Amino acid sequence: MKKSNRLWWILGGVVALLVIFLLVAKQQGWIGKEKPTEVEFVKVGKSDITETVSASGKIQPEVEVKITPDVPGEIIALYVKEGDSVKKGQLLLKIQPENYISIAQRAEAVVNQTKASAEQAKSTIAQAEARLVRTQAEYNRQKRLFDEKVVSASDLEIAETNLKVARQDLEAAKSSVEASKFNVKSAEAGLKDASENLRKTSIYAPMSGIVSKLAVELGERVVGTSQMAGTEILRIANLNNMEVRINVNENDIVRVSLGDTAIIDVDSYAMTGKKFRGIVTEIANTANGSGTSTLAAASTDAVTEFEVRIRILPESYRELVDRKARKVYPFKPGMTATVDIVTEKKLGVMSVPIAAVTTRGADDAVSTDVKKDNDAPVEATQEPKPTKKDKPKEVVFIHDKDKVKIREVKTGITDTAAGTIEVISGLKEGEEIVSGPFIAVSKKLKDGELVMKKEAKKDDKDKKKE
Structure with missing residues (x-):
């Protein structure tokens, strides 16, 4: 009996100690306490922010001329190779001229023939004028004799008719001379056209530069521009002035201006780590692929982009030029390049990591520093006002005594390379804010939530030491 009572006393004591421990643990917050969210912190400070627009494109010469023949035929002489340096007016190639020589000779014969016809027409005028003088004298004599009643009226009428015919013959001879003049001009135009086609069988360089592309071989037949588009024979480019042509999205094109610098x-x-400087020289006014309304309607789902051209400044690649080693042109047409256009730069402005700024609804974007009067009485007859759906607002989470407070901010430009964003208002220098993880800032964190500093992993610590 004593042993049974003793056991009950022991069990009662254990239960009492357990109850006391639970009460103390709950009072001290050892149990039943909300588990804090692990986050990363950063202090608000000032830094330099550079806003850029990035895009990829191809390097091309600023001036590149595509040469196509005006006349078709076979290439019988080719005087240049790809990569050769040429001067303006230099003979590049010849197209078989035999057919065009024959056409020119035939046209020349036609000119000579029409000129002879013109001379013959001129002699016809002289004959017509002589006949007119004779018939005029005959008419005057018949008129005088008729007045003297020596000849009959029929003789006078015959003389008058002969005079009219002589005048008409003279007018016809003059018209024939005018027609022969037009014939001569037409024949000369034909000769000029034939001579021009003959001249076009020899193709000369329209500008000084480098043969950047040679698309034909000796003996190949080419099509002239009079027949469809014509065959592209070669290209001549000025490789001293190179540019990068990129396509910029319509959301970014409004921030790009002429004269902006670019990296x-x-x-x-890329292996050398060498970067070059450039300047924006041209911005397209029309989007790529824009055409008729039908084409535009068919491409409404496509990405709208505008072409931007950036000149590569020669002083940024001067050390790559080695004339002794014949490395005069470090860039070749078609090379791929990535461009960062500097659209705006601010020095010493308030900035935070991009990941620290998120968007929340209007109900969540109210700082806890501002208290609302929730105890104000509401009249029973007061009807609820319709609420307007506000746009999401930009916010950050302030670290305050192991808790976070949501605060609305106004941001400016973004430095994508540095991963920072300008804060125009809403923060003070030195304040500590939550900078990560991204999922916590963008989705999980709420106003007043408990947080704790996230401990760095062992691998991260080792990397920092290294």
């Missing part, structure tokens, strides 16, 4: 990363020089 150019050419894939061919």
